Amino acid sequence: MVLQIPAATGIEAAVKREIEHMGLGHAPAIRGRVTLEGDWNTVARLNVFLRAGERVLIVLKEFPATSFDELFAGVFSIPWEEYLSAHARVRIDGKSVKSKLAAIKAAGGVAQKAIVERLRERLHVRTLDEAGERAVVGVSLYEDVATVTLDTTGEGLHRRGYRVLTYDAPLRETTAAAIVEDSFYRRDKAFCDPFCGSGTIPIEAALYARNIAPGKSREFDFCRFKCVPQGVLQAARAEAEAGEYRGPIAPVYASDLSPRAVAITREHARRAGVLSDLLLAEQDMRAFTAPERCGVLVSNPPYGERMKGEDLALLYRDLRSMFRALPDWSAYLLSGYEDCERLLGRPDKRRLLYNADLKCSLLVYFGKKPRA
DSSP states (O other), X not given: OEEEEEOOTTOHHHHHHHHHHTTOOOOOEETTEEEEEOOHHHHHHHHHXXXXXXXXXXXXXXXXXSSHHHHHHHHHTSOGGGTOOTTOEEEEEEEEESOSOOOHHHHHHHHHXXXXXXXXXXXXXXXXXXXXXXXXXXXXXXXXXXXXXXXSSSSOTTOOSOOOSOOSSOOOHHHHHHXXXXXXXXXXXXXXXXXXXXXXXXXXXXXXXXXXXXXXXXXXXXXXXXXXXXXXXXXXXXXXXXXXXXXXXXXXXXXESOHHHHHHHHHHHHHHTOGGXXXXXXXXXXXXXXXXXXXXXXXXXOOGGGSOHHHHHHHHHHHHHHHHTOTTEEEEEEEOOTTHHHHHOOOSEEEEEEETTEEEEEEEEOOOOOOO
């Protein structure tokens, strides 16, 4: 099977590295999707282990589609009865770029009709009662070529299950995990997020340090597909459990000026199983110090609607002073504030990322090389 993993802009390299570390070989990224070959065991492992990818899709067919008739015929030719039952709840996720079939709502209706007619014909039923498995079918039209995919994940992979309380402008879990993995952070180094908010960044750091697979306790849509061998998800979960690290790790500092933010972080960390790894504090960012000589600071400081004007500018100047007082630490700062680079100073690396639909800069400041 050909598999695709959608990834947010700027995150593709992190997904490719994860796939290589899983022993699944080279996986190229094209138009925001990382592609590889695999079987149902691969599908299960990707859904359980991926930290930065958004979901796992099966590519069922690619074919030219310049008319609705061509689209209907191509979708109808896919053996849907091998995957779905007469009780399937089929949903279409469509998009069109540079294609004659620009009316994506109409194209989605044609694709859904083709799937339903195929299932009715091959399964010998009059209607689909939609009481069974969910099937999210992707219909992507790009330059008059249709790519039809079947989503194996269901709720996106960022839905780890631990984040149940809301706080201002939360960072997506997959984005936080990608930044942590791309940093110098390892379990023997101290870690800090001085604007922890709902706790996503320090929790993802602790999960990474302990090698806890983010999807090990989740359910996935593929488990209800007809052709999936029994036990593939259980095998992936067993592999995840066996690979966890249960020894000591360096401190993971998480702090915020808001008592509510600290309380939410505490609850989320408890649900994620890493509360004992976090050193939580209700304090101003300016007060952060650490006895550890080397460490990694990863944070998503306030911007936009959370703070404005001179208060925001002062905060960024003080943040620069704070992390530069830790010369052996490296800092990874994600911000949508247009003046962030001017106030924080020229970074060693810069990357464009998106937090939801908001364009952000990831500014990286390297600490001094460790002394022997």
